[in-house]
Amino acid sequence: MEERIVSMKSDLFKALAHPTRVRILERLVENDKEVCVCELIEDLGVEQSNLSQHLSILRKQQIITSTKVGLKIMYRIKYPEVLTILEKVQKILAQQFQEGEALMRHLADR
Structure with missing residues (x-):
């Protein structure tokens, strides 16, 4: 099951x-x-x-x-709940972008 x-x-x-x-x-x-x-x-x-x-x-x-x-x-x-899934994915992508941006700044400052 x-x-x-x-x-x-x-x-x-x-x-x-x-x-x-x-x-x-x-x-x-x-x-x-x-x-x-x-x-x-x-x-x-x-x-x-x-x-x-x-x-x-x-x-x-x-x-x-x-x-x-x-x-x-x-x-x-x-099922409107599927929209919650898409919204969560959007937030994850935004976080990933921010982390990548922070890494790029760190590398640029070296």
């Missing part, structure tokens, strides 16, 4: 491990409402087929959900 849970965690991180998917999630959180796939294509500048593949991966992991409204397919984030 423990191995299955570890595998599920890994799969979730794999779903987040692509720049396009991160951009999709960041775009979906901007308005805090459903976004049409046509808007995502335009905003992200990716091909429809490529976007569909990324959306499929996010849906498979149940990170996003979709609903059909007329001819449009609308997407939203299912």
